[in-house]
Amino acid sequence: MLDGFELQDLTLYLTAILVLLVLWQYYQLQILSGRILAVDIFDRSGIRMYLYVAPDDDQTCEACASAHGRLFLPSHIAKKNFSPLTRTCTRTTPCNGVLPGLYGAWPEARGVLENLRKNFTKGGHQLSAEEVRALVNGQWERCISAATDRVSVYMIQAMVSERVDQEVSMEGYRFVVNEAKDVRHLMLLVPAYLRLTQLLIQAGEEAEALEIIELFERRFPQSKRGVHFPLEPQRDLMKAKKSLLMKNFPYRISA
Ligand SMILES: [Zn+2]
Numbered sequence: 001m002l003d004g005f006e007l008q009d010l011t012l013y014l015t016a017i018l019v020l021l022v023l024w025q026y027y028q029l030q031i032l033s034g035r036i037l038a039v040d041i042f043d044r045s046g047i048r049m050y051l052y053v054a055p056d057d058d059q060t061c062e063a064c065a066s067a068h069g070r071l072f073l074p075s076h077i078a079k080k081n082f083s084p085l086t087r088t089c090t091r092t093t094p095c096n097g098v099l100p101g102l103y104g105a106w107p108e109a110r111g112v113l114e115n116l117r118k119n120f121t122k123g124g125h126q127l128s129a130e131e132v133r134a135l136v137n138g139q140w141e142r143c144i145s146a147a148t149d150r151v152s153v154y155m156i157q158a159m160v161s162e163r164v165d166q167e168v169s170m171e172g173y174r175f176v177v178n179e180a181k182d183v184r185h186l187m188l189l190v191p192a193y194l195r196l197t198q199l200l201i202q203a204g205e206e207a208e209a210l211e212i213i214e215l216f217e218r219r220f221p222q223s224k225r226g227v228h229f230p231l232e233p234q235r236d237l238m239k240a241k242k243s244l245l246m247k248n249f250p251y252r253i254s255a
Pocket residue numbers: 060061062063064065088089090091094095
């Protein structure tokens with residue numbers, strides 16, 4: 001039987017666990033409602049660098065395209081008014097550039113991180129399009145950081161493959177749409193939905209494009225708001241694509 005002292009200990013432990021659970025819940029709510037920037041989480045999640053990538057397509061504006069490959073340390077991202085762009089995006093519906101974080105323990109990534117740490121103080125560090133490709137084509141899957149980096153690597157691969165290999169690109173976006181559940185991945189979701197829809201339409205996969213738009217609408221209900229939620233022009237774009245698809249392929253909708 002437990003004596004008084006042990007019972008007291010046990011109560012203390014249980015109370016501590018309960019307090020932690022409540023705090024954790026509170027923290028989640030704060031993040032989802034946008035009161036804590038997702039950035040606050042990144043610094044605690046083992047992310048060592050961020051890479052800005054813009055989709056390799058004709059719709060990306062010059063300002064976003066020229067920032068493709070820019071690298072940042074978590075300390076840079078945490079600064080007030082941080083932007084990965086040096087000029088403002090010129091599109092009415094913003095381009096779908098993203099800033100995935102990486103732990104980056106595979107050899108190519110370690111080299112990139114080392115260079116970034118050495119060179120950032122000298123005015124920034126930017127990879128060429130070929131270097132971005134080489135980075136995500138490295139042996140990341142064999143590495144200890146594979147689980148941490150998987151969603152980000154798939155997203156980067158999808159973005160850089162839009163012109164050269166649409167299948168790889170669509171697979172990458174599908175993976176992000178299905179698997180991005182951590183808070184640090186949420187901001188990849190809207191660009192992944194938008195790009196995947198566009199690629200499916202281009203590939204003549206109208207039925208799947210409609211499915212993806214409907215998933216998007218369910219995932220981001222009009223009545224809710226959040227930091228990772230789509231902007232109004234992005235919602236409008238998806239609505240326009242949906243009505244066009246429904247007009248052209250009404251027989252697919254009844255399913
Ligand atoms: Zn842009």
